[in-house]
Amino acid sequence: MTTGSRVAENECFQLPGGIVLHEGRRLGRAVLRSLTGVEEEWLASNQHLPSAIRTTRILQSCLCSLEDQPITDELIRKLLVGDRDYLMLQLRRLTLGDDIHAIVSCPSCNGKIDVDFRTTEVPVAVRPQAEPLYAIKLPDRTVLFRLPTGEDQEQTLTMDGEEAVERLFRRCIVDDGGQAISPAEREAIIDEMERRSPLVDLELDLACPECQHSFSMPFDTTSYFFSEMGTSKKQLLREVHMLALYYHWSEAEILGLQRDRRRAYLDLLNESLRPD
Numbered sequence: 001m002t003t004g005s006r007v008a009e010n011e012c013f014q015l016p017g018g019i020v021l022h023e024g025r026r027l028g029r030a031v032l033r034s035l036t037g038v039e040e041e042w043l044a045s046n047q048h049l050p051s052a053i054r055t056t057r058i059l060q061s062c063l064c065s066l067e068d069q070p071i072t073d074e075l076i077r078k079l080l081v082g083d084r085d086y087l088m089l090q091l092r093r094l095t096l097g098d099d100i101h102a103i104v105s106c107p108s109c110n111g112k113i114d115v116d117f118r119t120t121e122v123p124v125a126v127r128p129q130a131e132p133l134y135a136i137k138l139p140d141r142t143v144l145f146r147l148p149t150g151e152d153q154e155q156t157l158t159m160d161g162e163e164a165v166e167r168l169f170r171r172c173i174v175d176d177g178g179q180a181i182s183p184a185e186r187e188a189i190i191d192e193m194e195r196r197s198p199l200v201d202l203e204l205d206l207a208c209p210e211c212q213h214s215f216s217m218p219f220d221t222t223s224y225f226f227s228e229m230g231t232s233k234k235q236l237l238r239e240v241h242m243l244a245l246y247y248h249w250s251e252a253e254i255l256g257l258q259r260d261r262r263r264a265y266l267d268l269l270n271e272s273l274r275p276d
Helices: 037-045 051-062 073-078 081-096 150-155 161-172 183-196 221-228 233-247 251-255 259-273
Strands: 010-020 026-033 063-066 099-105 112-118 134-138 141-145 173-175 202-207 214-219
Touching (some): 010 081, 026 081, 037 051, 037 233, 037 251, 051 063, 051 073, 051 081, 051 150, 051 221, 073 150, 081 150, 099 214, 099 221, 141 183, 150 161, 161 183, 233 251, 233 259
Antiparallel strands (some): 010 026, 026 063, 099 112, 134 141, 141 173, 202 214
């Protein structure tokens, strides 16, 4: 490709939590690039996969660096859940811009409600990590635990409801102090986990214009980003075909373009082909 191709722009972010290595060093500085057609094609072919698996795959591609660590699937899975959500939120901004327009359904009348906000308005609980493990003192012992990671999410994908929650909780207990954890102790430990975990947490307060019903609902920014990127393989193929036909670029070169750049060329091409 002689013109038009460019390297996807990179941007640096500080993780709200970070990974603390066993020697005590914290990994917190991450560099991201926006999605290209390569990732779009993969997402279009794998829409059936759970969000946690797609998150690992996309971050493995688009995370350029995390301090001085090599980017591997293992490292991506070690990221705290809140850090992964934060990086996906930033990827959404880099790829599609800051403005988000969504349509949600009223739980009362099933009417459609337009929702508009900006990625910068999504609440992020910044809780830099200082230790790889945490201790909570119970009346008769001390329990050691860690915070949930992407790997924990992936390991509980085949489970439903309470079973998945319980499995994830058990995975995060490093030392139970030699005794079974009671329901009250479990609740205290979970509260402490939540207090220490970084979090991307958007709760929408809405009122239905049709039936006037007021309600609150959580909004999963990662899942919504994946739905936005759900370009069909057929549409992507058409875009590649048009650019290859008129610019004589290879498929790999075209898929290497960022989405906005690729579509800017398509707009220019359509303008030039439009009859006067």
